[in-house]
Each structure stands twice: as structure tokens, then as C-alpha cells.
Amino acid sequence: MEGVRVDGVERVFRARGRRGVEVVALHGMDLRAAPGEIVAVVGASGCGKSTLLELVCGLQAPDAGTVAADPAVLMPQRDLLLPWASALDNAALALRVRGVPARRARVEAVPWFERFGLSGFEDARPAALSGGMRQRVAFVRTLLAGKPVLALDEPFAALDALTRQEMQGWLARVLAEEPRTVVLVTHDVEEAVVLADRVVVMSPRPGRAVAELEVGLARPRHRTDVAVVALRERALEALGAPA
Amino acid sequence: MTRFGRIGDPPATLSVPRPRRRGGRRRPSGLLGALGTAAILLALLGAWELYAQVGGVDPLILPAPHQVASSLWLDRSLLWDNLRVTAGEVLLGILVAGVAGFACAVALHVSLALRRSTYPLLVASQTIPIPLVAPLLVVWLGFGLGPKLVIIGLISFFPIVVTTLDALARVDPEQLKLLRTLDASRWRILRHVELPAALPGLFSGAKVAVAVAVIGAVFAEVFGGSSSGLGNLVQQAIPNLRTDRAYAAVLILSAFAIVLFGLLTLAERLLVPWAHESPNGRNR
Incomplete structure (x- = not known):
């Protein structure tokens, strides 16, 4: 390190x-x-x-x-969430692009949603989320990059x-x-x-x-x-x- | 409320989950739009009828609307049979063009060398005069569906490639940087981000293609020596002094194109609803 x-x-x-x-x-x-x-x-x-x-x-x-x-992983100013994907899938993208299967990526992302007060919004698409929530989803994605x-x-x-x-x-x-x-x-x-x-x-x-x-x-x-x-x-x- | 009007929202509401909102744009109600279309159509038909009745035009050159309407009714089974042939050609042609166009756009997007070398040729392919090549295609491919698919596909292919390629190129460069720091490979960027982002482009291209594909089908039937289809019917009707039937066939073709366009718009709403939302990344 x-x-x-x-x-x-x-x-x-x-x-x-x-x-x-x-x-x-x-x-x-x-x-x-x-x-x-x-x-x-x-x-x-x-x-x-x-x-x-x-x-x-x-x-x-x-x-x-x-x-x-x-x-290092980049978290840009705009959340850059994918508009077609659910909040959970957007966070799990960090794992998906490294080849983790969809189901396992979602399972890994769920606990972060609970910690970050995003529970219940797993299936919401970004357009249905407020700016602050979108940024939190983007932050889960950033952390999941590991x-x-x-x-x-x-x-x-x-x-x-x-x-x-x-x-x-x-x-x-x-x-x-x-x-x-x-x-x-x-x-x-x-x-x-x-x-x-x-x-x-x-x-x-x-x-x-x-x-x-x-x-x-x-x-x-x-x-x-x-x-x-x-x-x-x-x-x-x-x-x-x-x- | 318009998309821009949302800027004025009080900040206190911004941390609260927003209710789902369908479509961001104000648009006239469907009924009002349909009434407008009907009114314009009626006015045009009235003017046409008036001109045909009192203008002293030979009905063999310009039949009156009521003559066309009666042909629509009397020749309905003939029109229907030929519509099925032409509709089959158009649908299959657009399908082939859609698959080939999407694949081609992705290939051009991924390879700069391919894009530089092939794009001009693609543009050139659009200048091929169909009436000249249609008889040649018939010689090569026979009188069946083959030459018609080639012609319709060739015409529909271009708008699909262009709009899909544009959609691929519009993926946010910041997004691509982010994905690179997530260690995404070229293939995974394509699969998870670029291909879904290209779907609205595919739909836009297909909607343009609908109109040109119908024209292409008529060309293919007329110049490709066809024995059925609405294009063929038009060609047969004129020397037989059935101008009213020719107009009826053209009317059916237009209606078919409108229906197809409508179906594509519907499919677009269902399959890529996010394409019409406010842009990603803006928080208001």
C-alpha cells in the first residue's frame, strides 16, 4: 500500500x-x-x-x-447512472463489468443499499430517484469496484x-x-x-x-x-x- | 410541467423520492391530434373532389375521391391479397435491414479503420439507381422474394446504420472513463453500456426506414418483374385504365406505412421508455 x-x-x-x-x-x-x-x-x-x-x-x-x-476508481461529478438499468443493477455494474454473474453481483450490492438508506429502491430506475439518492447509488458503485x-x-x-x-x-x-x-x-x-x-x-x-x-x-x-x-x-x- | 420548468422546484423537495413521471414533454392530447389530421384530410379530399368535378380533368388521369373510395370497396379482396404480399416483403426487408444495420453500426463503431474505409461506400450504396439494378438482381436471384429483399434491405439499411452509429457515438465520454477505472474490457463496455444505449438509435432508424422501405417495395415490384404486390397492382392498373384502383393501392400503401410507424413507436415506448426521459445525470 x-x-x-x-x-x-x-x-x-x-x-x-x-x-x-x-x-x-x-x-x-x-x-x-x-x-x-x-x-x-x-x-x-x-x-x-x-x-x-x-x-x-x-x-x-x-x-x-x-x-x-x-x-483508483473515479467518481465523476455527474452520477452517470445508466437510465435503462435499475438502481441495484447500476450499483452492481462495477462487478458486472469485471465478469461477475448478474445474480451474484446483485447479492453483493444489496447490503450496501441497506446501509445507505436505499432499501426499497433497488428496482427503481434512476429517473425515479432524487439527486441525492442517485449520487448514493453512484457511490455504492464506486465502493463495489473494490x-x-x-x-x-x-x-x-x-x-x-x-x-x-x-x-x-x-x-x-x-x-x-x-x-x-x-x-x-x-x-x-x-x-x-x-x-x-x-x-x-x-x-x-x-x-x-x-x-x-x-x-x-x-x-x-x-x-x-x-x-x-x-x-x-x-x-x-x-x-x-x-x- | 415542462422539463425546463423543473429547475424552479423548491430545493427542499429534492431529497425526497420523486413520483414516477411518464414522458417529460408536453404534447397535445391524442384526440386533438387525430381531429386535426382528420380535418386536414377532409379539407384536402374536398378540394380534390371539387377539382375533379368542376375542373374538367379526365378521370383517367385524376379520379375523384369517391371513385377511389368505391374502388377501395369493390376491389377489397384484390387489394388485401396484394397488400399481404407487399407487407410481407416490407416487414422481412426491414427486419433484415435492422439486424444487418445494427451489426454493421456496431462493427463500424468498434473499428475506426473500418469506419474510415467503409462509411463512404455506405453513402455510395444509397445512390444506386434501383430501377437500373432491379432487372440485374432478377437475373441473379430469380423472380422470387430474393431481389425484393435486397432492394428493400439496401434502402432501409442506411438510415438504420446512421442513427445507430450516432447513438453509439453519443455515449458520454465521462461514462467511458468511469468504466475504464472499473476495469471494464472493451467487450464488456459494449455489452453493458454501448449496446443498450444504441437501441433508441435503432428505433429512430427503423422509423425512417418504414417510409423508404414501402417505396422500395414498390420499386422492387415494378422494376423487378413481379406478378403480385401493391406496386405490381399499380403498374397493371394504369394501362388497364383503372386509375382509381391505382390510387386505391397507393392509399393502402400509405395506410400500411402509418400503421407500421405507429407500431414501431409503440414498441419503442415499451422497450426503451428511458429514451424519452430527461437526460441522465442532470439532477433536476
């Missing part, structure tokens, strides 16, 4: 065409996540956060530097504010019971401070880590806790945002 180690990574995209315009997404990016640690990465839009996650998941290779990580590292790409950004708060509290409880190495990419500084052990602040493009904040607060945390608010302000300051 090595968690996640990203060292001095550079990633350059070349726009197609004869006069290739180069876009440096990441430059000298470092990131560490010890096994079982929850690391949040915050940064402005377009600072290469999603690229960083794809590197961690092995979906892209760096142009320079090294990426070493335990096997990977030690979870790469969460703004998992709650598509939800409304109220559901997002609910889901953040829910995720904190789940990760307490079911510890994984987590790289959580978000532009929501509050979310980062409430959920993570450590917050890494990225610069605008080309993205690199410019600040690192140890959170070190007891859980459960609330967004109104004085320490949470103070850390949030420090993170915002590091981001260069007006307080």
Missing part, C-alpha cells in the same frame, strides 16, 4: 491543428495521500484538478514527473445546496466506517475543510500545489464551527480569493 504519490508532474495539452497551441494544465504538481487519508484538492475552475484525478486513476500519463498510486483509492471529482457539485450539505455529512460518516484513501477534488472550500484530513490548494493554470493545510479537527465537523470557519478563511486566502 502506497496511497497516492504525485511528484513534479507536468501535463501539457496540444490543441489540434497545424499551429499547435499548447496548454499547460499542470506544472510541477505534487500530491501525497497516505493510505486511509482523505486529501481534498481545491482550486479555481480550469486549474487542472480533473486532469490530476485522471492521472491518479491512470487514465492519462504525465508528460514529466511521476505518478504512483494504488488502484479499489483502495477513491478519486472523487466534485461529487456533489451538481446537487442543490441543501442536498449537498446532507450528502457531505453522509459521506463523512461513510468514510469513517469504511476508510479509504480519498482524493477529493472540489472548488467548494467549505466542503474540503469539513471532509478532509488535509487540504491542498492549487494555483490557477498551470496548476500546482501552492498551499497545504492540515485540518486535524475532530469529527463530526460542522460548517459553523469556529475552527472550520477559520480554516476555510485560510484556504480562501491561499486561493487568492477576497475574503
Whole structure:
């Protein structure tokens, strides 16, 4: 187990065409996540956060530097549930695509539905579920992949504010019971401070880590806790945002 | 409520399971639509009847609607027998085109090399003038069902391939990334995600194919030296100065196409109901 180690990574995209315009997404990016640690990465839009996650998941290779990580599974911003499949089959997809027979995959997914308050919705198709429930189904799918590292790409950004708060509290409880190495990419500084052990602040493009904040607060945390608010302000300051 | 209207829902309701909602779009009631169609048809028929009666047109060139109606009734058994022949050809042709088109679209989707090399040829296949090749096909395949299936299949194949291929290509790239981190093989991505996602495309293609397949059947019968079928009936009726019968046969062909289209729409609602829901991944 090595968690996640990203060292001095550079990633350059070349726009197609004869006069290739180069876009440096990441430059000298470092990131560490010890096994079982929850690391949040915050940064402005377009600072290469999603690229960083794809590197961690092995979906892209760096142009320079090294990426070493335990096997990681991606949880994107949108739930990407299959509209034709039931909630249970959507969660079980993680097993089905590895060749597990349908019946056994469902049997393995059912206990997660009970734990996550999804009982009774096994046969519902995604269109009949609320945004929060869909995201929980997507999270069951992510956990069933059985990977030690979870790469969460703004998992709650598509939800409304109220559901997002609910889901953040829910995720904190789940990760307490079911510890994984987590790289959580978000532009929501509050979310980062409430959920993570450590917050890494990225610069605008080309993205690199410019600040690192140890959170070190007891859980459960609330967004109104004085320490949470103070850390949030420090993170915002590091981001260069007006307080 | 329209799909867009849902954006304004109060957030407090969003964490509560939503009641099942059938179809997201507002549409006119079926009865109103049917009344509209009937009114337009009646107006057209009235104008046609008026023109035939007072316009001084030779009824051998343009029979009045009442003459066509009487042919529909008097020739009903003749029309029915020939409809069964043509309907059989069309159904079998669309079925063959559907299976071949779907398989071809999947092959083209999986292999970029195949897509690059074959797609232009597919487009070219649509420019083949049927009247020219039909007699050749008869020489090769005989007077039976063979040449007709080839012609109908050839015509119906193209829309099915194009729409199915489009549906395959529209699978969310994020979805494919996710599946790769789930260690899904190419085959399993195809089986669990891409093939089901392509089904609405297959239905869209088949619906377009219905109309062209009926035209194709008529061409096949007329230029393929057929001795039965509605196309053949039209061809026989005109030199026999039975223009009213020719019009009656065309009317039957149109009605058949409408029924087939309706059946496909119904099958689509039953088999891929999710294709008409609000898009996956949007939470509102």
C-alpha cells in the first residue's frame, strides 16, 4: 500500500491543428495521500484538478514527473447512472463489468443499499430517484469496484445546496466506517475543510500545489464551527480569493 | 410541467423520492391530434373532389375521391391479397435491414479503420439507381422474394446504420472513463453500456426506414418483374385504365406505412421508455 504519490508532474495539452497551441494544465504538481487519508484538492475552475484525478486513476500519463498510486476508481461529478438499468443493477455494474454473474453481483450490492438508506429502491430506475439518492447509488458503485483509492471529482457539485450539505455529512460518516484513501477534488472550500484530513490548494493554470493545510479537527465537523470557519478563511486566502 | 420548468422546484423537495413521471414533454392530447389530421384530410379530399368535378380533368388521369373510395370497396379482396404480399416483403426487408444495420453500426463503431474505409461506400450504396439494378438482381436471384429483399434491405439499411452509429457515438465520454477505472474490457463496455444505449438509435432508424422501405417495395415490384404486390397492382392498373384502383393501392400503401410507424413507436415506448426521459445525470 502506497496511497497516492504525485511528484513534479507536468501535463501539457496540444490543441489540434497545424499551429499547435499548447496548454499547460499542470506544472510541477505534487500530491501525497497516505493510505486511509482523505486529501481534498481545491482550486479555481480550469486549474487542472480533473486532469490530476485522471492521472491518479491512470487514465492519462504525465508528460514529466511521476505518478504512483494504488488502484483508483473515479467518481465523476455527474452520477452517470445508466437510465435503462435499475438502481441495484447500476450499483452492481462495477462487478458486472469485471465478469461477475448478474445474480451474484446483485447479492453483493444489496447490503450496501441497506446501509445507505436505499432499501426499497433497488428496482427503481434512476429517473425515479432524487439527486441525492442517485449520487448514493453512484457511490455504492464506486465502493463495489473494490479499489483502495477513491478519486472523487466534485461529487456533489451538481446537487442543490441543501442536498449537498446532507450528502457531505453522509459521506463523512461513510468514510469513517469504511476508510479509504480519498482524493477529493472540489472548488467548494467549505466542503474540503469539513471532509478532509488535509487540504491542498492549487494555483490557477498551470496548476500546482501552492498551499497545504492540515485540518486535524475532530469529527463530526460542522460548517459553523469556529475552527472550520477559520480554516476555510485560510484556504480562501491561499486561493487568492477576497475574503 | 415542462422539463425546463423543473429547475424552479423548491430545493427542499429534492431529497425526497420523486413520483414516477411518464414522458417529460408536453404534447397535445391524442384526440386533438387525430381531429386535426382528420380535418386536414377532409379539407384536402374536398378540394380534390371539387377539382375533379368542376375542373374538367379526365378521370383517367385524376379520379375523384369517391371513385377511389368505391374502388377501395369493390376491389377489397384484390387489394388485401396484394397488400399481404407487399407487407410481407416490407416487414422481412426491414427486419433484415435492422439486424444487418445494427451489426454493421456496431462493427463500424468498434473499428475506426473500418469506419474510415467503409462509411463512404455506405453513402455510395444509397445512390444506386434501383430501377437500373432491379432487372440485374432478377437475373441473379430469380423472380422470387430474393431481389425484393435486397432492394428493400439496401434502402432501409442506411438510415438504420446512421442513427445507430450516432447513438453509439453519443455515449458520454465521462461514462467511458468511469468504466475504464472499473476495469471494464472493451467487450464488456459494449455489452453493458454501448449496446443498450444504441437501441433508441435503432428505433429512430427503423422509423425512417418504414417510409423508404414501402417505396422500395414498390420499386422492387415494378422494376423487378413481379406478378403480385401493391406496386405490381399499380403498374397493371394504369394501362388497364383503372386509375382509381391505382390510387386505391397507393392509399393502402400509405395506410400500411402509418400503421407500421405507429407500431414501431409503440414498441419503442415499451422497450426503451428511458429514451424519452430527461437526460441522465442532470439532477433536476
